[in-house]
Amino acid sequence: MQDDLTLIIDDATGTMQKAIAHLEVELTKIRAGKANPQILDGITVEYYGAPTPLSQVANIAVADARTLTVQPWERNMLQPIERAIIASNIGINPQNDGQIIRMFLPPLTEERRKEFVKRAAGEGEQAKIAIRNIRRDAIEAIKKLQKDGLSEDIAKDAEADIQSLTNKYIEVVDKHCAQKEKEIMVI
Known part of the structure; x- marks a missing residue:
């Protein structure tokens, strides 16, 4: 049971890291005023x-x-x-x-910059949704293990670990989006 729990948490961590990597790739595609x-x-x-x-x-x-x-x-x-x-x-x-x-590349107008900021925020929101879906799947897997005999205390601790992991990765998404917004709005 403990091995299954570790596997669920490791899998959730790896998948959340992939979501962050995907966000980074998508954010580099958004133009920030300089040639890239x-x-x-x-x-x-x-x-x-x-x-x-x-x-x-x-x-x-x-x-x-x-x-x-x-x-x-x-x-x-x-x-x-x-x-x-x-x-x-x-x-x-x-x-x-x-x-x-x-x-x-033409210089970005204020309106165009705001458009790019919205696009970056949209990409950030997609990453957050992906991370939350990963959390949901992991918690469902933990509840399934609990039905198969995992103690309630261990299950609650594992759910708390998944939630703290989710919070950590959502903070990373927010930092990436804020950094991209700053990069876009610099004239």
Whole structure:
């Protein structure tokens, strides 16, 4: 029984860490006023009939604080990359000069910044929901063990451990979101 309890708590911890890692990835995709190659993560390009991540068909670099460059490894990929960037709807217009694609990030307006802050808060809320669902599943598993003969005191202690774990990870989510908001609102 004790091994099962340890397994439930370890599983909940690992899954909550994955939720935090996912939040971190999603927050890096939100633009904060300066060029960041991770903005282009998630964009796929049609490469010889197969959807391929942009980073696998081109070199993505930061030219300066407001400019991203995409240098395809094959020249015939310029048009498909340009189309994929436009279709991704990230709010950046690519400029193709026949060799390289440049993307100039416009300075963020106050309204746009607030929009990005809302998006970051939404991602934070999704992470909190995931963490709470993990807590619910762990507590259900503990109650199931209790029905199978685990003592009530040990079950209550384990539920308290799960709740403290949940509180800890929700604090981490709040810190990440506050940090991203600060990063976005800095002019």
